[in-house]
């Protein structure tokens with residue numbers, strides 16, 4: 001009997017030892033979709049042996065869950081899309097400031113939180129797409145000019161409820177103040193071909209169908225349709241090249257305040273920002289790498305070079321509430 005006890009105690013000790021020696025792990029809550037992160041996590045586990053456990057869900061729901069779980073949250077790393085959402089998570093106090101030279105070296109200052117609580121990992125450009133059969137690109141110039149008389153009944157927009165448009169309008173408020181921005185948003189509303197759509201894809205499909213001629217969307221939605229149909233009658237236009245530049249947004253992440261595996265979470269975030277991971281992170285969703293030493297996917301690069309707006313994307317969060325109210329006043333549904 002005594003021997004048996006000794007043996008099982010030894011077995012327990014070995015089990016405990018191997019758990020600590022081999023099974024380092026990190027838990028991720030991700031609003032970035034599973035097919036966009038799973039291949040990266042797999043590669044990371046193969047390389048480091050660190051297990052990556054994850055759940056995916058909507059940005060708002062995951063944030064609420066982290067808040068509700070409080071100090072007991074299993075989440076070490078929170079990944080989400082849109083700087084407005086990242087900013088919101090930081091404001092809610094669920095992320096911690098990181099002191100990582102690798103992250104600040106890899107990610108340009110305008111694509112991360114000034115307090116280093118979150119870091120952009122991919123860049124999405126929200127730009128103008130037009131129907132080539134109906135529009136000469138020489139007619140296009142800026143986001144603001146989509147309010148010109150000539151686009152009456154021809155403009156296609158996604159709903160103002162989507163954070164992407166809230167960020168776009170927030171960036172305009174940061175640049176030109178509320179009065180000027182409100183006049184511009186009103187002029188867009190007056191030019192709408194039909195009521196705003198629930199998704200970027202539906203907005204583009206309306207441009208293909210000729211419901212309207214010009215649309216404002218994120219480039220990767222255009223890329224997805226282009227992959228399915230290389231003969232798309234649509235093309236990308238880069239607006240504001242002589243002024244503020246194309247509106248840039250990010251997907252990104254931060255380490256939670258109550259991370260149980262903080263050092264593992266930091267290491268994973270650092271790796272996601274590295275040359276090794278950035279190409280794949282961006283190309284899986286046809287986005288641009290946040291790390292500017294990494295080239296975009298050839299399909300994405302084929303859309304041409306452009307000047308992006310260098311504004312710190314954290315501004316989109318700061319002006320988000322103002323943007324929502326402003327769009328409501330302007331009648332932008």
Ligand code: FE
Pocket residue numbers: 218
């Ligand atoms: Fe999206």
